[in-house]
Amino acid sequence: xxxxxxxxxxxxxxxxxxxxxxxxxxxxxxxxxxxxxxxxxxxxxxxxxxxxxxxxxxxxxxxxxxxxxxxxxxxxxxxxxxxxxxxxxxxxxxxxxxxxxxxxxxxxxxxxxxxxxxxxxxxxxxxxxxxxxxxxxxxxxxxxxxxxxxxxxxxxxxxxxxxxxxxxxxxxxxxxxxxxxxxxxxxxxxxxxxxxxxxxxxxxxxxxxxxxxxxxxxxxxxxxxxxxxxxxxxxxxxxxxxxxxxxxxxxxxxxxxxxxxxxxxxxxxxxxxxxxxxxxxxxxxxxxxxxxxxxxxxxxxxxxxxxxxxxxxxxxxxxxxxxxxxxxxxxxxxxxxxxxxxxxxxxxxxxxxxxxxxxxxxxxxxxxxxxxxxxxxxxxxxxxxxxxxxxxxxxxxxxxxxxxxxxxxxxxxxxxxxxxxxxxxxxxxxxxxxxxxxxxxxxxxxxxxxxxxxxxxxxxxxxxxxxxxxxxxxxxxxxxxxxxxxxxxxxxxxxxxxxx
Numbered sequence: 001x002x003x004x005x006x007x008x009x010x011x012x013x014x015x016x017x018x019x020x021x022x023x024x025x026x027x028x029x030x031x032x033x034x035x036x037x038x039x040x041x042x043x044x045x046x047x048x049x050x051x052x053x054x055x056x057x058x059x060x061x062x063x064x065x066x067x068x069x070x071x072x073x074x075x076x077x078x079x080x081x082x083x084x085x086x087x088x089x090x091x092x093x094x095x096x097x098x099x100x101x102x103x104x105x106x107x108x109x110x111x112x113x114x115x116x117x118x119x120x121x122x123x124x125x126x127x128x129x130x131x132x133x134x135x136x137x138x139x140x141x142x143x144x145x146x147x148x149x150x151x152x153x154x155x156x157x158x159x160x161x162x163x164x165x166x167x168x169x170x171x172x173x174x175x176x177x178x179x180x181x182x183x184x185x186x187x188x189x190x191x192x193x194x195x196x197x198x199x200x201x202x203x204x205x206x207x208x209x210x211x212x213x214x215x216x217x218x219x220x221x222x223x224x225x226x227x228x229x230x231x232x233x234x235x236x237x238x239x240x241x242x243x244x245x246x247x248x249x250x251x252x253x254x255x256x257x258x259x260x261x262x263x264x265x266x267x268x269x270x271x272x273x274x275x276x277x278x279x280x281x282x283x284x285x286x287x288x289x290x291x292x293x294x295x296x297x298x299x300x301x302x303x304x305x306x307x308x309x310x311x312x313x314x315x316x317x318x319x320x321x322x323x324x325x326x327x328x329x330x331x332x333x334x335x336x337x338x339x340x341x342x343x344x345x346x347x348x349x350x351x352x353x354x355x356x357x358x359x360x361x362x363x364x365x366x367x368x369x370x371x372x373x374x375x376x377x378x379x380x381x382x383x384x385x386x387x388x389x390x391x392x393x394x395x396x397x398x399x400x401x402x403x404x405x406x407x408x409x410x411x412x413x414x415x416x417x418x419x420x421x422x423x424x425x426x427x428x429x430x431x432x433x434x435x436x437x438x439x440x441x442x443x444x445x446x447x448x449x450x451x452x453x454x455x456x457x458x459x460x461x462x463x464x465x466x467x468x469x470x471x472x473x474x475x476x477x478x479x480x481x482x483x484x485x486x487x488x489x490x491x492x493x494x495x496x497x498x499x500x
Contacts, residue, residue: 001026001500002278005267007254007293010038010439011483012474013283014237014248015066015490020281021244022070024500028275029246030267032253032440037234038283039439039446039475040483043319043428047372049229050319050379052430054483055363056083056332057224059217062487063233070240077236079227081367082106086223088330090416091188092338099417100188103330107222116189124186131183131193135216137169142210147479150463150492171209172454179209191340195359198383200480201312201447203344208454217484225331228369233483257282257293257470264469279469279497285441286448286461286476287311298467309459312447312481313347314386314432316354316396318406320378321425326364326418329376335360335416343383348452352385352392354405359383360413375425382409386443387432393443396431403429441476448476463492471496 002025006013009031021027035041039053057063060080067074074080084106091100102119105111109132113125171179180193196214197204204211226232241248256268257280266276282289290303337343337357346355363379371377387396396402406429410421432444441448449460461477473493475481 002497003276004028004279004281004497005030005275005277006281006283006473007257007267007289008032008038008283008474009036009238009248009250010283010474010486011040011234011237012477012486012490013038013281014234014241015487016281016283016473016493017246017248018066018070018237018241018244019490019494020497021241021246023494023498025279025497027241027246028277029241029248030252030254030269030275031248031250033438034250036238036248036250037231039435039441040231040234041438042229042231045319045428046321046425048319048321048375048377049370050377051230051363052317052319052379054230055379057226057230057233057483059221059484060224061221062484062491063237066237066487066490067240070244074236077239078232081225081227083223083225083331085330086218087332087334088328089192090333090335091191092336102188102192104219107220109219112219120186120188124189127184127186128189131180131189131212132216132219134169134179134183135212136220137166138210139213139216141166141169142213146210147485147488148492150496151478174209175205176207176209176211177204179212180204191336194340195334195336197451198313198359199482200451201314201445202451202456203348205341205344206310206452208451208456211451223332225365225367227367229365229367230483254284254293257289257467259295259298259467262468264467279471281471281473281493281497282465283474285439285445285474286472287442288440289472290461294467294470299465301466302461305459306449306461309449309456310348310452311386311443311445312450314384314435314444314446315381315430316384316402316405316409316432317382317430318378318380318409319428319430320380320420321427322376322378322420322423323425324374324423325376326420329362329364331363331365333362333364333418335362335413335418347383347385348392350391352394354384354394354401354408355382356408357412358409360409360416362413362418378420380409380413384432384444386445387436388443394432396433396444402431405429446475447481451480463489464496 006029086106116125180190194204197207253270264280435444
């Protein structure tokens with residue numbers, strides 16, 4: 001039996017803790033916040049409940065596997081609900097035309113073809129279907145060697161390429177935008193594809209074509225909601241960790257990872273308490289781990305690699321409580337802008353600024369456990385530059401900025417057909433600065449590093465650190481951010497540590 005300390009009780013930290021405890025390790029989780037779940041959080045007020053982080057579950061098989069390998073099945077802890085239709089998209093008007101709405105059915109390629117042909121014209125469905133065939137081929141090539149296995153650098157790429165013999169399918173020289181141009185004739189379909197780059201906090205003009213697997217997974221394995229809010233998944237995972245004997249300490253901020261004799265030896269907490277360990281697993285943001293928690297002499301190579309990576313985008317969100325109900329409102333609604341590239345320029349450019357005309361995502365679950373009768377609880381999210389001062393950053397703590405930008409978003413939604421100001425009971429904002437303070441993610445970067453650039457996968461920190469006995473889990477480590485990939489990272493790290 002090894003003594004394992006996990007730094008952080010996000011989904012990755014809780015998942016790896018439950019897995020390691022199940023195979024016989026003595027596991028302690030130290031979480032700086034007063035609650036568990038990390039970015040998978042919720043906010044309740046006046047009978048309204050909002051998911052303030054992830055609001056969509058895809059690839060639930062990852063969590064079904066986690067739960068069945070650590071005890072009773074997932075469905076014993078949460079009520080999974082299929083979301084159908086999965087999304088409603090509003091595309092801007094073409095010259096001389098009107099805006100177009102597309103309703104995306106859940107996990108049905110046949111219904112998706114019909115929906116696309118009906119909304120965008122004959123042939124759109126066939127184009128998207130051919131694109132999904134290509135995405136399926138990429139999924140088959142990348143799933144086991146790249147998403148379910150540890151990855152440390154370029155040599156791993158060459159080894160996996162020889163193994164699969166299908167590097168042409170992945171096309172690492174192509175961006176997601178370029179792949180879309182090869183398969184999708186309608187610019188609105190390409191706009192739809194571009195949005196999936198933002199699932200990893202990335203710019204579609206620079207993100208690799210391999211991200212085609214994101215829409216494939218969503219439209220093949222379905223979009224899911226957890227009744228009562230996705231934060232209940234975090235609560236269920238916390239319960240599972242406790243069931244397996246994990247000790248979870250909240251309000252326990254780790255200030256240093258101890259390194260003795262060249263290997264991880266435990267952690268030091270705020271206040272000076274030292275906790276010894278045979279293995280340390282960090283669910284903290286990798287930038288914070290290598291920049292703040294480790295001695296300068298440890299992890300230098302990982303710091304250099306991180307310095308070459310582009311941080312992911314952040315987000316500005318609003319929690320909106322409304323009286324009344326909106327006709328035909330989807331669970332997930334996306335309102336596209338006239339100029340998508342202007343949004344990416346604003347978020348990723350050196351002259352970063354709040355996006356004036358952003359893509360607006362609205363999550364409004366028709367879930368009686370999340371809203372009073374006759375009301376709606378909206379979680380509204382737009383892409384935003386990270387918080388800070390300097391090139392590529394925005395000082396989101398500047399006086400009046402959050403309030404004025406919230407007003408701007410209400411106006412943008414009204415212009416795109418969702419006028420709610422006359423029904424507004426109250427609203428709250430969450431800026432990238434708030435996200436940084438709540439989760440200790442530098443600048444409020446949601447996904448750690450982005451997937452911008454062909455080598456981005458190998459700039460993302462590996463699960464096995466250069467310091468023996470120290471491992472990385474969670475969205476800032478391989479294979480990336482988002483609930484499914486975070487769950488996969490926990491499985492990878494548990495395998496690397498091995499049974500007691």
